[in-house]
Amino acid sequence: MDRQTFEAEFNVPRGTIQRLERYESLLIEWQERMNLVGPATLGDVWGRHFADSAQITRLVPKGQSWLDIGAGGGFPGMVLAALDWGKMVLVDSIAKKCRFLEAVRDELALRDSATVINGRVEQLPTLGVDVATARAAAPLATLFDWAIRHVRPGGQFVFLKGRRWAEEVDEAEGRFIFDLETHESLTDPEARILVARNLKRL
Ligand SMILES: C[S@@+](CC[C@H](N)C(=O)[O-])C[C@H]1O[C@@H](n2cnc3c(N)ncnc32)[C@H](O)[C@@H]1O
Secondary structure: OOHHHHHHHHOOOHHHHHHHHHHHHHHHHHHOOOOOOOHHHHHHHHHHHHHHHHHHHHOOOOOEEEEEEOOOOOOOHHHHHHOOOEEEEEEEOOHHHHHHHHHHHHHOOOOOOEEEEEOOHHHOOOOOEEEEEEEOOOOHHHHHHHHOOOEEEEEEEEEEEOOOHHHHHHHHHOOEEEEEEEEEOOOOOOOEEEEEEEEEEO
């Protein structure tokens, strides 16, 4: 997906597109010295990373507080911040990825909406956010283990999952009860966006 298609698909203001253009440049620049995303995906940053993250805006209303677990290069959390979708806490256990996230946050003037924490999510004090999200950070049951105490009662869990999503749901059902919606992905026919609510340990 190119920039024009993204712009048409998500109907975002020109200033947001300029932010994302700057983000794309930083990603390409920093990727030369560290592994932020799969190298093969660098030619399609607008599709594989920006649109993949931005599609979450179709499922969760604007203005919530979020935790992005294992944010890495900022997907999906930094894109949601760039779209002014809510207040994001982005956590990653690798310090140099957090330095990249801080550089993006500062360059895109997102200090009010994006907080970067270098640490393991399971060691953070309880955050009490509205929504936990993640892409490619861990299997669903592990994400539930990590996220359950950080999401306020009545909040939700929105995870971008690849083609093993159904197996991961089965595994998680052995340890948790939850209401689940599955949504097709805009960017990958085999992937799903899982939206869980009312999560409890069995
Ligand atoms: C495969 S990368 C995915 C990054 C990004 N979400 C994306 O989709 O491009 C997984 C990231 O999760 C981070 N991570 C793994 N376990 C973690 C933990 N327990 N707490 C915080 N971050 C963690 C890793 O450092 C890594 O950056």
